[in-house]
Amino acid sequence: MKTLLLNCSLIIILLVSCSSPMNSTEIIGTPIKIENLEVAQNDFPDAMEWESAVKACEKLGSGWRLPTKDELDLMYSRRRYIGGFGNTSYFSSSEDGSSDIWLQDFKFGFQYSSGKYNYCFFRAVRSF
DSSP: OHHHHHHHHHHHHHHHHTOOOOOHHHHHSSOEEETTEEEOSSOOSSOBOHHHHHHHHHTTOTTOBOOOHHHHHHHHHTHHHHOOOOSSEEEEEEESSSSEEEEEETTTOOEEEEETTSOBBOOOEEEO
16 A cells, blocks of 8 residues: 555656646746846756757747847846756857857857757747
8 A cells, every 4th residue: 555655656747747837927937137138037948959949939929039149148248137047058049051050168168059850948029
């Protein structure tokens, strides 16, 4: 009986922890304004390949998009003010040829080019 209860408890915990991804309101949260840019309060919950990330930002509506390479560098320089960034790389919207994209490393601060089909984290922005 104890084993059955333990198994049921584990299943419930797994179901709750695997709940649906954040919705648009949770991702945008309270946008943080820096210069002429609004930055969503939160990252998207899952890493995606670049084209899916572009579409996910567009689905937020009202001009939300991936940041440019320069905007992403600005976000890195103000990361403590904005908050919530992981020590990982983030997609920009700036392409480097037909199959590569510029990314910003949020642990060490450098930018580099990588394939569009790699999975990466991202945060939406919009201009105002």
